Amino acid sequence: MRKITGLCFALMVMVGVAAAQEQDFSKIQSRITKVAGNIYMIDGTGGFAGGNIGVSVGDDGILIVDDQFAPLADKIQAALKGVTDKPVRFVLNTHFHGDHTNGNRYWGQHATIIAHDNVRVRMATGNPDPNPDMHREPAPKVALPVITFNETATVHINGEDIRAVHFPHGHTDGDAVVWFTQSNVVHMGDDFFNGVFPFIDVDSGGSVQGLIKNIEEIIPQLKPDTKIIPGHGALATVDDLKKYLAFLKDTYAIVGAGVKKGQTLEQLKKEHVLAKYDNWAWDAITANDYVEVLYKDITHEKEGFRAH
Numbered sequence: 050m051r052k053i054t055g056l057c058f059a060l061m062v063m064v065g066v067a068a069a070q071e072q073d074f075s076k077i078q079s080r081i082t083k084v085a086g087n088i089y090m091i092d093g094t095g096g097f098a099g100g101n102i103g104v105s106v107g108d109d110g111i112l113i114v115d116d117q118f119a120p121l122a123d124k125i126q127a128a129l130k131g132v133t134d135k136p137v138r139f140v141l142n143t144h145f146h147g148d149h150t151n152g153n154r155y156w157g158q159h160a161t162i163i164a165h166d167n168v169r170v171r172m173a174t175g176n177p178d179p180n181p182d183m184h185r186e187p188a189p190k191v192a193l194p195v196i197t198f199n200e201t202a203t204v205h206i207n208g209e210d211i212r213a214v215h216f217p218h219g220h221t222d223g224d225a226v227v228w229f230t231q232s233n234v235v236h237m238g239d240d241f242f243n244g245v246f247p248f249i250d251v252d253s254g255g256s257v258q259g260l261i262k263n264i265e266e267i268i269p270q271l272k273p274d275t276k277i278i279p280g281h282g283a284l285a286t287v288d289d290l291k292k293y294l295a296f297l298k299d300t301y302a303i304v305g306a307g308v309k310k311g312q313t314l315e316q317l318k319k320e321h322v323l324a325k326y327d328n329w330a331w332d333a334i335t336a337n338d339y340v341e342v343l344y345k346d347i348t349h350e351k352e353g354f355r356a357h
């Protein structure tokens with residue numbers, strides 16, 4: 050494994066900078082849980098498995114929302130077999146990050162991949178930045194979305210209208226939120242980290258203020274009993290999403306006030322300004338990682354993340 054100089058390794062794996070092959074997936078168990086109607090969620094235990102997978106199951110076959118990492122494909126397939134023998138026919142990607150799309154290179158051999166226009170562009174071009182903390186190789190052709198959309202796309206399968214809706218400049222510039230309209234389930238992709246510090250990819254068109262605006266737009270469209278699959282964290286309720294919105298606003302205000310006073314990133318970290326959210330830390334993102342995201346978003350610094 051090469052030496053990591055800037056971003057912590059888990060964060061690099063999330064974005065897709067570090068190759069999935071460099072991570073040890075042997076201890077990860079894939080777990081499938083019923084959400085509501087004919088919708089299931091697959092997550093992983095025993096390590097960082099990537100983003101939560103949404104699953105539509107029925108007579109027409111399987112549609113999955115996101116597909117984690119290619120080395121986990123066998124485990125994901127085994128979890129699906131516990132529910133149905135039908136094949137995976139469609140993959141819907143919520144955004145381009147490796148922990149949601151790396152599995153495309155396996156599933157793309159058998160299924161049709163659908164995503165927002167910018168997901169295909171970012172995967173196809175990679176990131177030529179010579180800085181090893183930013184550099185991303187282009188994805189192989191088999192992993193690229195075959196059908197792309199700009200605003201919305203609907204897949205009519207298993208008696209359900211599965212509707213992907215693009216929200217601009219949130220976690221990235223290519224996010225889709227996926228509504229399973231009959232089952233009353235929504236997959237929010239990485240526009241929602243439930244109860245854990247989020248990553249917002251301001252280098253790839255993401256914006257904290259944009260994300261806040263998107264969530265404010267989404268909440269009134271949910272029913273009180275809508276089940277929400279977050280990009281990361283446990284299966285959620287509308288109240289959990291409201292709590293996340295309040296967290297984003299509060300933490301943005303705290304770091305914004307520090308920046309206004311002239312505090313540097315190092316000072317903000319040293320002062321532990323987000324101490325009241327200590328229990329939001331997890332294996333991929335620390336409080337300091339998240340302070341860096343906010344600082345970068347607020348100051349529009351573009352030179353890349355520094356070591357922590």
Ligand SMILES: [Zn+2]
Binds near residue numbers: 063146220239
């Ligand atoms: Zn992401």
